[in-house]
Amino acid sequence: MAHSVPIARTSLTEEEITSVLGPLRSGWLVQGPQVKSFEEKWCAFTGAPHALAVTSCTTGMHLAVAALDLGPGDEVIVPALTWISTANVIEHQGATPVFCDIDLETFNIDVARIEGLITERTVGIMPVHLFGLAADMNPIMAIAKKHGLWVIEDAACGFGATYGGQHVGHFGNAGAFSFHPRKAITTGEGGMVTTADAELATKVQQLRDHGAVMSDLQRHLGPKPYLLADHIHAGYNQRMTDMQGALGNMQMDRAPAIIDERRGIAAEFEAAFADMAWLRTPKAPDGYGHGYQSYPCLFRPEAAADPAQVAAVNAARNDWMEALQAAGVSTRPATHAVHMLSFYAEKYDLKPEDFPNARAANDCSISLPLFHGMTDADKAHVIDTVRATAPV
Structure with missing residues (x-):
C-alpha cells in the first residue's frame, strides 16, 4: 500500500x-x-x-x-x-x-x-x-x-x-x-x-x-x-x-519534548524547501519562538500579493493540492478569512477584496502535514512528494 x-x-x-x-x-x-x-x-x-x-x-x-x-x-x-x-x-x-x-x-x-x-x-x-x-x-x-x-x-x-x-x-x-x-x-x-x-x-x-x-x-x-x-x-x-x-x-x-520535536520537523522542511522560492515557508522572526501548531505556507507569494492574480494562484494551488492528495500527502488551506464566510459577509456587507491580504491567505495558502510523532518515512514522503509534484 x-x-x-x-x-x-x-x-x-x-x-x-x-x-x-x-x-x-x-x-x-x-x-x-x-x-x-x-x-x-x-x-x-x-x-x-x-x-x-x-x-x-x-x-x-x-x-x-x-x-x-x-x-x-x-x-x-x-x-x-x-x-x-x-x-x-x-x-x-x-x-x-x-x-x-x-x-x-x-x-x-x-x-x-x-x-x-x-x-x-x-x-x-x-x-x-x-x-x-x-x-x-x-x-x-x-x-x-x-x-x-x-x-x-x-x-x-x-x-x-x-x-x-x-x-x-x-x-x-x-x-x-x-x-x-x-x-x-x-x-x-x-x-x-x-x-x-x-x-x-x-x-x-x-x-x-x-x-x-x-x-x-x-x-x-x-x-x-x-x-x-x-x-x-x-x-x-x-x-x-x-x-x-x-x-x-x-x-x-512531555511538553518541552513535544515542542522541540515540532520545531525539529519544521527545520527539516525549511532546509528541504529552501530553494523553492515559489513556496514561502513559515519562519520565526528574531525574538519569537514558533510552536508550529501547523506548517502554513504561501503558494506563489509574489503573485498572491497582487489582488489581480489571486484567482489564478488559487486555481493553481487547488490543482497542486489535488496532486498532493493523490500522491498520499494531505494538505489544507492554512485557515479561512472570516470576512469571506457567508454569515459575516452577509451581515456586514463585506467583500473579499475589503481585506486583500486575508483574502490572499485564504485563497493561496497551503498547510503541509506537521505533527508530533511523524516518522522519518512520513517526513521523507512529504518532502519527496512536494518536490516531485512542484507545479512550477
Whole structure:
C-alpha cells in the first residue's frame, strides 16, 4: 500500500491512554483533582499566574469576554484571517467584531492597521497567535493602553509560542488555548484560560461553573460538603471533565519534548524547501519562538500579493493540492478569512477584496502535514512528494 500522510495525527503514549482510567475507577468524573493538576502544570510551563481548564478555546474566549462585560454596542478588533470562533464569541455577546487585515509575511494581524479602526465604541482587541507564531504583542499592548482597551489573546494555536522569551497567553488581560486533536496537546475537545489578573481569574472560574462561588471539588474538600454553594452570576457550564484533565495532565510531562520535536520537523522542511522560492515557508522572526501548531505556507507569494492574480494562484494551488492528495500527502488551506464566510459577509456587507491580504491567505495558502510523532518515512514522503509534484 502506498505511503499516506494525514494533515495531522494524534500521538499518545500508552501511559497517557491509560491515564483516563484513573478518574473512571475513582468515580470522580467531573472537574476535579486531575483538572487541578493539569492547570498547575500549565501554569508552570507557560509562566501564567492563573490557568483555568474549560471545554474548548472558544468557550475560554467566551468566558473571558463575558467576564470583561462585553455587550451590545461594543466593538472588538479581530484579524480577518482566523478561525471563525474568534469573531463568534464577540457576536455571542451581542457586540460587533471589527476586522483588521493581516501581515501576509506572518499571517498575523497587521499592527499598523489597528489604530485606524478604533472608534468610541471600541472596547478591546483580540490578536491571534496563528499557527504557533505570536502576534506582535508589544505595540498591540501599547495601543491598548493608549486607548484604554482590554486585550484577549486567541492562543488556540499558541502552545509553545513565545514572544521576547515569554510564553503567550498572559500579555493581555487573558489568553485562551485549544486542546483540539490538531493541537500539540490534546484532550479531545478542551481549552485553557490564562491570566495574570487574580480578580479576572476568579470571575472566569465562577462563570465556567454556573456562576458558583466555589467548585464542587472545593466544596467536597471543605468543612461542610453537604451545603450547596451560592451562585453570584448567571454563569455557564463550561467545565473540563477529569478524564480530559488526566489526559492533558500526563501530556504536560512531555511538553518541552513535544515542542522541540515540532520545531525539529519544521527545520527539516525549511532546509528541504529552501530553494523553492515559489513556496514561502513559515519562519520565526528574531525574538519569537514558533510552536508550529501547523506548517502554513504561501503558494506563489509574489503573485498572491497582487489582488489581480489571486484567482489564478488559487486555481493553481487547488490543482497542486489535488496532486498532493493523490500522491498520499494531505494538505489544507492554512485557515479561512472570516470576512469571506457567508454569515459575516452577509451581515456586514463585506467583500473579499475589503481585506486583500486575508483574502490572499485564504485563497493561496497551503498547510503541509506537521505533527508530533511523524516518522522519518512520513517526513521523507512529504518532502519527496512536494518536490516531485512542484507545479512550477
